[in-house]
Amino acid sequence: MQSGKALLNQISQAFYGADIKYQTITGKSIKRIYLDSAASCLMLKPAFLASTQYLPHYANTHSEIHNSAIVSNQMYDWAKQTVLAFVKADPKQYSCVFIGSGATGGINRCAQIMANIRPNKTTALVSLMEHHSNDLPHRKYNKKVEHIECEDSGINLGSVCIKDLEQKLIKHQGQVNYVAITGASNVTGILNPIKKISEISHQHNALVIVDGSQMLAHAPISLTRSQNDPTSADIDALVFSGHKMYAPGSPGVLIIKTKLLEQSQPNQMGGGIVSQVSKGHFDLIDDLQAREEAGTPNIFGAVNLAMSLNVLNRITMTEIAHHESELLKYLFTELSKIDGLSIYANQDLAKYPRTATFSFNLAGIDHALLAAILNDYFNIAVRNECFCAHPYVRELIIDQLWELDPDLPSEQIEAKKGMVRASFGLNNTITDAIELVNALTQIVQNPTKYTAEYELTQSQGYQHKTKQTDWRSLFCPDQMLNQLLSQQTDPQHS
């Protein structure tokens, strides 16, 4: 077997879309650079292809006797074991539930479980950094939600402030049901000290939910308690999105201490979770994981996710974290040379380690316009706006809004706040980082060359005056089906 490092060095080409080309405004067809992994990752080809090899055996996991059903049930169990092993969670202590299409379903369910089993504790603490999916569900299931501040301030915000966490736990002593914290920010990539956060929260009898959506594909984590392992943390529930683990189409994942599930009743009722049903009565099955998954699960997606985690394990998360930190060091050094470019949150990587996700703005160019220019002229795919993290983005940007646009009327702050986010993953190499730096340098050198070509339309934001993209010219489902179906009937292809 190849070493993790050797595998890492060649993996960037092993993604669907790694070599996709689109035409730029200037008519050149060039390779797309995908810097939007924080939203959704590209599909890891070997993992997907291995999963398709299972497809001949595909069957519903609620069937049991025939051979395909046996393989499918085993594969589904294997997927769960692989997920638990990936985060070093002891299967005797933790359960793995596949739920929804991303982390949102798992976080909602987790908030509901914790509210149900500890009804006398009516406060939840979340951090300022959270994605709305790890904030709003807690507002729904708790009487009170307070936001823990971050270290430092304004554009220099750091990770979650431990002192503020402690103060809030003391202020609401006995009332805090749980602390819900992101492992890494989806805006700035800053990693939170989850080991410390868990220790302190538990000292105050608060449970801990970690939103691993932006962390698990980028940094190691271990749910096995160890004083010496800095990546280990005693977490009560860990949630993440399969589509952010290079397995689009896979389910969301909730890993939760089994003792918490034992005290809980299923949320959804239906097939697969009952042993006995009469007109007036039903018995739930004993399997606590399966009880959480009424109806047919996303079996293929779960298998694909486990295949992907298997590949990440072979590379090792330590290698991946190192790769990302090298990319980030290069980017921060080079981007700091670009006039008017601001990167958000504290850039002291020794103090506040990050994944290779960061957000920025260029003075004088609206974030939406900059994202459009990067796409239209340079084929660089980035995300812009507030990334479903409005409170955090507001705090990061507020002091600086007038620097970016001195004419900005104060009533337009809410509408104008926003950033451009570049998020790197295993599909990216240093070449992509260099391309981003080059593109931004070119834009800064002659901004009007680009900005003058756009009109602000009411519905679409910034629209290039000459650009017309018909998505069907890039991908047409009917045409693709025609082609594949004709191959089915053409004896030459059979």
Ligand SMILES: Cc1ncc(COP(=O)(O)O)c(C=O)c1O
């Ligand atoms: C930190 C974080 N938490 C939660 C979510 C929600 O994940 P999903 O949309 O997959 O449910 C996201 C999505 O971007 C995220 O970045």
